[in-house]
Amino acid sequence: MSIIYEVLEKILPFTFMQYDFMKNALLAMLIITPLFGILGTMIVNNRMAFFSDALGHSAFTGIAIGVILGLTDTSISMVLFAVIFALLLNWIKRRNTVSTDTIISVFSSLGAAVGLVVLSKNGQFAKYSNLLVGDILSITAREIGLLFAIFIVTIVFWTTCFNSLHGMSINETLAKSKRIKTQLLDNCFAIIIALIIMLSIKWVGILIINALLILPAASSRNLASNMREYHRFSVEISLFSGILGLILSYYNNTATGPTIVIVAAAVFFLTLVAKPFVK
Amino acid sequence: MKKRFVLLAIMAFVTLIGVGITAVCSNNATKQEDETLTVVTSFYPIYIATENIIDGANNVELVNLTENQGGCLHDYQLTTADMRKLENADVLVVNGGGMESFIEEILDNYKDIKVIDSSEGIELLGVQHEEGHEEAKDEISTDDATNEDVINHEGHHHEEEMQNSHVWMNPDKYIMQIENIKKRLISLDPENQTIYQKNSDTYTSDIEAISEELKTMDASKLQHGIISFHDAFAYLADALSIPVIHSIDLDKDTYLSAGEVADVINEVRDNEVSYIFSEEQLSESSPKRVAEETGATLCIVDSLVSGDMNKDAYLIGMRKNISMLKQVLEDE
The missing domain is CATH 3.40.50.1980 (Nitrogenase molybdenum iron protein domain)
Structure with missing residues (x-):
């Protein structure tokens, strides 16, 4: 870790790089934002924006379960619950009884409500309020390692399954006829989203995580005309917003997560303006 | 290539705005001094x-x-x-x-x-949760209400016990x-x-x-016990040797649920408590409701957790608390 720190100090001779917490935050940004950029493209394509939001809300219940079971590290119960939650949601969605957005909304509100009821018991909710906006500045080296692990997993998943996923997002019946195991794939994708959201929620925050997933991909869609561009622009915009937001929040003393979202939103609106001229 | 350029232009533009805002808002960063x-x-x-x-x-x-x-x-x-x-x-x-x-x-x-x-x-005072009821001393009467924190006057600590850290x-x-x-x-x-x-x-x-002034105060009127809406008051009560019958640690922005308010009201009635202490920074609504319902007197204490950066802020705040207490004790 100290080697990485030294390298960072050499490359970036700015005052904010003197601080370890800024180095950690920057490293975390370098991992989280490309991840969100990649994942966001498919979430936007599959119209799953609301799905990832519901997952974020389920974090409350996951933590509440951990608290009830008396776990010292509630992130374990949080991740496990999110995976179960995502699979359950997918299962009910597939039974096609109610429209998808309704069922997701039901799950989202229930996930938040159960968590809030348990966590706010004894008036202790304030302890968990940092889940809402996140706190990237308190990330430690070990947790960056965890993020890196999920980063690798995602890249592997992407390189092996991208074509099938893409096929599925265009037309599921067609994908099935091409012998793509859509159900399995859909579930794998849901699990990956759940893992990434749960591992980054403490740093990014429930209120902000979805914006970070959607905004870069949506901006990229405004410009890109093929899949390669779509991905590349999305990752670039995501990285750009993350790093610029972090630096701006340092100098202006603002909360980091929301600053990043504002930058990403600014990029989105500008691409929206630029869209007619490039396409 | 055109798109690439557009994207870069957008990024440059956003960066420029961000830097501009920073430049306008910044108030020259403080310099480090290593000597001190x-x-x-x-x-x-x-x-x-x-x-x-x-x-x-x-x-x-x-x-x-x-x-x-x-x-x-x-x-x-x-x-x-x-x-x-x-x-x-x-x-x-x-x-x-x-x-x-x-x-x-x-x-x-x-x-x-x-x-x-x-x-x-x-030695810190404890904040006990329900499980610890049996160990609480007899001067504290409790019921099975949920969310109840009882001050333990015996002062012996349990491992699982939360501590009340408002020592000052x-x-x-x-x-x-x-x-x-x-x-x-x-x-x-x-x-x-x-x-x-x-x-x-x-x-x-x-x-x-x-401290002397506090000790010479005649707190006998409060000997029935008080109900406190903030943990901080437990220490002041300790200094005055007043029993705290029921202490609720309210956060700044949490409110009591209806059932909890009812429990507190019952507690006030059962123990004939006539004084309720709340903290300056808390929302007054819950304590006020209890006071109105039971006819008890509501006293607002400054727990000295914020204020101006005056050196004597503690002394001033404490004197204010003392004069408030005196007024309460001399009333009627």
Whole structure:
């Protein structure tokens, strides 16, 4: 870790790089934002924006379960619950009884409500309020390692399954006829989203995580005309917003997560303006 | 290629705006000075105490970490500015007893900072949860209400027990805190020993006067017991030897549920409590409702967790509390 720190100090001779917490935050940004950029493209394509939001809300219940079971590290119960939650949601969605957005909304509100009821018991909710906006500045080296692990997993998943996923997002019946195991794939994708959201929620925050997933991909869609561009622009915009937001929040003393979202939103609106001229 | 260019232009534009905003808003970053001993205090009461001790010392800079925070620190979140203060800190003075839980993880990253735990060796009052009822002493009558915190007057601690860390509200214990801070400061910065010693002596004698005043007060009217809406009051009650029948630790923005309000009201009636103590910064609605419903008197206490940066803020606040108490006791 100290080697990485030294390298960072050499490359970036700015005052904010003197601080370890800024180095950690920057490293975390370098991992989280490309991840969100990649994942966001498919979430936007599959119209799953609301799905990832519901997952974020389920974090409350996951933590509440951990608290009830008396776990010292509630992130374990949080991740496990999110995976179960995502699979359950997918299962009910597939039974096609109610429209998808309704069922997701039901799950989202229930996930938040159960968590809030348990966590706010004894008036202790304030302890968990940092889940809402996140706190990237308190990330430690070990947790960056965890993020890196999920980063690798995602890249592997992407390189092996991208074509099938893409096929599925265009037309599921067609994908099935091409012998793509859509159900399995859909579930794998849901699990990956759940893992990434749960591992980054403490740093990014429930209120902000979805914006970070959607905004870069949506901006990229405004410009890109093929899949390669779509991905590349999305990752670039995501990285750009993350790093610029972090630096701006340092100098202006603002909360980091929301600053990043504002930058990403600014990029989105500008691409929206630029869209007619490039396409 | 065109799109690439457009994207880059957009990024450059956003960066420019961001930098522009920063330039407009920035108020020249503070420069680091390595010569001085930078003492950072965790929050207001500790800041006031430390300020009194190091007043006039050479090459010592005092910074308060959580400047704009009103209320207790239980849910505090550090900002980038706070983190910068910590980066430059040599000494960190904390209240201890779990008050600064938000800082503990972060301190792992700053091994060089010397931490002064001001409540070291001071016996803290406990905040018990339901499980501990049997051990509570007979002067505390309880029922099976949920969310109930009972002050344990026996003072023996259980491992699972939460601690009440508002130590400074008892002047005698506050003196001990000052003593702790002074001792450690002297060992870390022997050059200023005489100044620290002199300062803390004068300050301690001021507080002793307040402590005396508290002790001479006739609190017999409160012997029925009181109900407190903030943990901080337990220490003041301890100094006055008033039993606290029911203590609810309300956060600044939490409210009691209907059932809890009913429990408190029952408690007031059963024990014929005629005084309810709440804290200045809390929302008054719940305490007020209980007071109106039961006809008890509502007293607002300043728990001294925020205020102006005046050196004598503690003394002034405590005197205000004393005169409030006197008024209550002399009434009727």
